[in-house]
Amino acid sequence: MKLLSRGEKGFTLLEMLVVVAILGVLAAIVTPNVIHFMNEGKEEARLAEHHNLQTAVLALLVDADVHRLDTDTYYKDVWERDDVEEVKATVDGTEYTLDKYLLGGQYPLLQHYNIWRNGSVTVYSE
Helix, strand or coil, X not given: CCCCCCCCCCCCHHHHHHHHXXXXXXXXXXXXXXHHHHHHHHHHHHHHHHHHHHHHHHHHHHHXXXXXXXXXXXXXXXXXXXXXXXXXXXXXXXXXXXXXXXXXXXXXXXCXXXXXXXXXXXXXXX
């Protein structure tokens, strides 16, 4: 190992301040971009979930070989597992429930949904 000469004692205060300033500028640039990408990811996840729910409802209707779900108008505010299990179509005593068509079992869902009698899915709003 090389020993320090008499005049060498490490970094000067000015050098340390420059390094800290550079790190501060990099953090100021990177942080908003990271937050922006995280928000984009959340929005993409909501859109993907909506699409997957619509696909699951249509698969239920196709398997049941019906054009309508078992409801007068729509299933309101579907969000939790119990809500999803209530969405169904019954044919000749056989009950087809939506929870069998949603894979992953991640509840509560990211958004609240209305599922209409004809099988369309919309985001719930009050």
